[in-house]
Amino acid sequence: TRSYAITLLPGDGIGPEVISVAKNVLLLAGAIEGIEFNFHEMPVGGAALDLTGVPLPGETLSAAQQSDAVLLGAIGGYKWDNNEKHLKPETGLLQLREGLKVFANLRPATVLPQLVDASTLKKEVAEGVDLMVVRELTGGIYFGKPRGFSTNQNGEEIGLNTEVYSISEIDRIARVAFETARKRRGKLCSVDKANVLEASMLWRKRVMAIALEYPDVELTHMYVDNAAMQLVRNPKQFDTIVTNNIFGDILSDEASMITGSIGMLPSASLGEKGPGLFEPIHGSAPDIAGQDKANPLATVLSAAMLLKYGLGEADAAERIEAAVLHTLDRGFRTGDIYSDGNKLVGCKEMGEEVLKAV
Amino acid sequence: TRSYAITLLPGDGIGPEVISVAKNVLLLAGAIEGIEFNFHEMPVGGAALDLTGVPLPGETLSAAQQSDAVLLGAIGGYKWDNNEKHLKPETGLLQLREGLKVFANLRPATVLPQLVDASTLKKEVAEGVDLMVVRELTGGIYFGKPRGFSTNQNGEEIGLNTEVYSISEIDRIARVAFETARKRRGKLCSVDKANVLEASMLWRKRVMAIALEYPDVELTHMYVDNAAMQLVRNPKQFDTIVTNNIFGDILSDEASMITGSIGMLPSASLGEKGPGLFEPIHGSAPDIAGQDKANPLATVLSAAMLLKYGLGEADAAERIEAAVLHTLDRGFRTGDIYSDGNKLVGCKEMGEEVLKAV
Numbered sequence: 001t002r003s004y005a006i007t008l009l010p011g012d013g014i015g016p017e018v019i020s021v022a023k024n025v026l027l028l029a030g031a032i033e034g035i036e037f038n039f040h041e042m043p044v045g046g047a048a049l050d051l052t053g054v055p056l057p058g059e060t061l062s063a064a065q066q067s068d069a070v071l072l073g074a075i076g077g078y079k080w081d082n083n084e085k086h087l088k089p090e091t092g093l094l095q096l097r098e099g100l101k102v103f104a105n106l107r108p109a110t111v112l113p114q115l116v117d118a119s120t121l122k123k124e125v126a127e128g129v130d131l132m133v134v135r136e137l138t139g140g141i142y143f144g145k146p147r148g149f150s151t152n153q154n155g156e157e158i159g160l161n162t163e164v165y166s167i168s169e170i171d172r173i174a175r176v177a178f179e180t181a182r183k184r185r186g187k188l189c190s191v192d193k194a195n196v197l198e199a200s201m202l203w204r205k206r207v208m209a210i211a212l213e214y215p216d217v218e219l220t221h222m223y224v225d226n227a228a229m230q231l232v233r234n235p236k237q238f239d240t241i242v243t244n245n246i247f248g249d250i251l252s253d254e255a256s257m258i259t260g261s262i263g264m265l266p267s268a269s270l271g272e273k274g275p276g277l278f279e280p281i282h283g284s285a286p287d288i289a290g291q292d293k294a295n296p297l298a299t300v301l302s303a304a305m306l307l308k309y310g311l312g313e314a315d316a317a318e319r320i321e322a323a324v325l326h327t328l329d330r331g332f333r334t335g336d337i338y339s340d341g342n343k344l345v346g347c348k349e350m351g352e353e354v355l356k357a358v
Numbered sequence: 359t360r361s362y363a364i365t366l367l368p369g370d371g372i373g374p375e376v377i378s379v380a381k382n383v384l385l386l387a388g389a390i391e392g393i394e395f396n397f398h399e400m401p402v403g404g405a406a407l408d409l410t411g412v413p414l415p416g417e418t419l420s421a422a423q424q425s426d427a428v429l430l431g432a433i434g435g436y437k438w439d440n441n442e443k444h445l446k447p448e449t450g451l452l453q454l455r456e457g458l459k460v461f462a463n464l465r466p467a468t469v470l471p472q473l474v475d476a477s478t479l480k481k482e483v484a485e486g487v488d489l490m491v492v493r494e495l496t497g498g499i500y501f502g503k504p505r506g507f508s509t510n511q512n513g514e515e516i517g518l519n520t521e522v523y524s525i526s527e528i529d530r531i532a533r534v535a536f537e538t539a540r541k542r543r544g545k546l547c548s549v550d551k552a553n554v555l556e557a558s559m560l561w562r563k564r565v566m567a568i569a570l571e572y573p574d575v576e577l578t579h580m581y582v583d584n585a586a587m588q589l590v591r592n593p594k595q596f597d598t599i600v601t602n603n604i605f606g607d608i609l610s611d612e613a614s615m616i617t618g619s620i621g622m623l624p625s626a627s628l629g630e631k632g633p634g635l636f637e638p639i640h641g642s643a644p645d646i647a648g649q650d651k652a653n654p655l656a657t658v659l660s661a662a663m664l665l666k667y668g669l670g671e672a673d674a675a676e677r678i679e680a681a682v683l684h685t686l687d688r689g690f691r692t693g694d695i696y697s698d699g700n701k702l703v704g705c706k707e708m709g710e711e712v713l714k715a716v
């Protein structure tokens with residue numbers, strides 16, 4: 001048996017509920033495939049703030065760094081919304097990404113045939129959508145310096161941030177994107193604002209340079225405003241999208257909503273080496289926390305990404321993915337993806353059905 | 359008769375065709391309402407580059423500054439795509455906005471009952487959408503300094519831009535947004551990324567401060583990634599949206615595509631005083647330029663905004679808007695908004711039908 005150390009970060013809101021389901025799914029799929037897991041549960045986000053006064057305690061980061069992979073639930077909640085920046089739950093997440101050096105965020109947006117009606121887009125526009133956003137995650141305006149508050153020449157207060165990318169930052173995310181596209185349908189669309197921003201001009205130049213290493217991948221470029229439109233107009237035109245941190249934040253959320261089922265969508269954040277960070281793309285949903293209403297499937301599918309991208313355990317990953325599809329085929333639905341004729345279940349029952357299917 | 363000097367900037371691609379239609383509509387509506395126009399046509403964008411070597415000649419800017427209002431067609435085209443930044447058509451547009459100090463960009467996104475089928479969104483999601491994006495247009499990352507190319511501590515090349523807002527810049531756009539919301543349904547949603555960016559934290563703080571002057575307007579806040587989702591999930595929840603330059607670029611284009619008819623959507627850019635800049639939100643569409651296929655209605659409706667917001671001539675504006683709706687009611691459609699059972703017309707014929715209706 002292979003054995004892996006997994007750091008579980010349940011976080012806030014519905015985080016603990018969905019992590020508990022995903023943990024059981026991992027245990028069972030692992031047992032069948034001859035994989036053993038050692039789970040370490042650590043606090044992050046608001047939970048960590050309440051417990052320790054900071055959103056990412058040093059013990060949590062070092063546990064994460066020393067493990068083979070990290071599975072996160074969700075962070076944030078009304079309670080901490082007005083905290084100062086360094087005491088926001090979100091800051092804990094950004095510190096975790098930085099601390100794990102996970103610069104490549106992979107966010108699939110797939111419309112499952114079972115759930116095509118959940119999209120607000122017309123059936124003929126939504127069906128068959130299967131795209132992947134590769135978002136740069138540890139650079140750009142999220143981390144650029146200088147940042148903060150200052151005064152301008154007129155003595156007026158200003159707030160400022162710096163969008164900055166270096167050649168090596170662009171090159172490494174471009175390579176991940178080309179590799180990803182190569183394993184998919186061989187099409188990569190790089191999204192930038194190179195008609196206005198110098199940071200985007202360098203981005204485009206380097207993506208074009210790296211493209212020479214991947215002659216088998218078809219590269220196109222699109223401005224971010226146009227990309228936001230094209231995702232609505234005809235999302236099927238996209239295979240793999242690569243973009244910077246802030247544009248990726250916006251476009252991956254837009255793409256996920258186009259599928260109509262953000263309760264279903266996982267993500268993987270990977271570095272050059274070291275453990276990856278895996279998390280559902282949905283938030284902590286404080287309004288339904290603790291009510292057994294959350295959809296655990298995004299976290300279960302994140303656990304599958306953890307197996308595939310984090311541990312190289314593709315068989316166990318596929319077993320979990322197949323179990324999720326089978327559970328949907330049998331008509332089980334949490335409230336967020338419910339439609340007439342199906343069986344409405346809670347978070348726990350959905351978890352049990354997936355376990356049966358595993 | 360009132361008399362106004364109007365600078366016409368046809369620009370590139372389909373620009374000249376749509377400006378020619380809008381000019382005739384202005385002339386006729388003006389004649390009926392007792393308004394006289396003096397038109398001055400000047401080059402901008404790629405057309406100006408070819409003619410003078412710069413995308414915004416000094417004569418064009420000063421003509422624009424000295425007129426009562428400016429009507430722009432479209433700028434840009436493949437031919438100039440690889441130009442250096444200061445020789446891009448887009449740079450001419452940015453210089454024009456800066457030169458006219460038009461800091462407030464109003465972009466309505468309305469789903470007309472006649473065109474609800476043109477949206478890729480389901481009918482029940484699209485119908486009744488009527489929102490206005492108020493985008494800050496002369497600040498933020500578009501103009502912030504420092505910007506450009508440089509080297510970091512490792513001697514590596516970097517590209518960088520600065521997202522920066524001062525209190526007075528935020529306050530003045532917030533006031534325009536509150537005034538706009540007050541004349542609409544009294545709801546304002548301010549979009550930012552205040553969980554990550556200091557520039558957004560100041561933005562949110564000042565919008566909340568200005569809200570005290572508008573107790574009758576209901577203010578909410580939304581993160582930009584969530585806004586990109588909510589526009590797809592339920593665009594009807596929005597009345598007026600206010601946001602910074604780059605988020606406004608992305609979200610207003612997304613919102614326009616949600617209506618399904620970007621060939622229909624006008625925009626107004628206004629300053630503290632001086633002439634406003636009015637333009638369709640669509641681009642120069644070089645692929646159909648000169649083929650009499652363009653939809654002139656976005657430019658015609660921009661001319662109506664020019665009358666209403668630029669000259670205070672609400673009656674003439676309403677006459678034009680009514681003529682456009684009447685023309686649609688009679689079934690005339692350009693290719694971009696064509697659906698079965700309607701009459702397919704070109705740019706010129708559409709213009710003639712609008713003239714009849716005026």
Ligand SMILES: CC(C)[C@H](C(=O)O)[C@@H](O)C(=O)O
Pocket residue numbers: 090093094249553554583
């Ligand atoms: C919570 C927030 C800091 C985060 C981000 O902006 O990256 C989230 O929106 C995401 O996309 O994971």
Ligand SMILES: CC(C)[C@H](C(=O)O)[C@@H](O)C(=O)O
Pocket residue numbers: 195196225448451452607
């Ligand atoms: C052409 C470009 C510079 C411009 C912008 O980004 O502002 C355009 O996208 C717009 O929205 O008017």
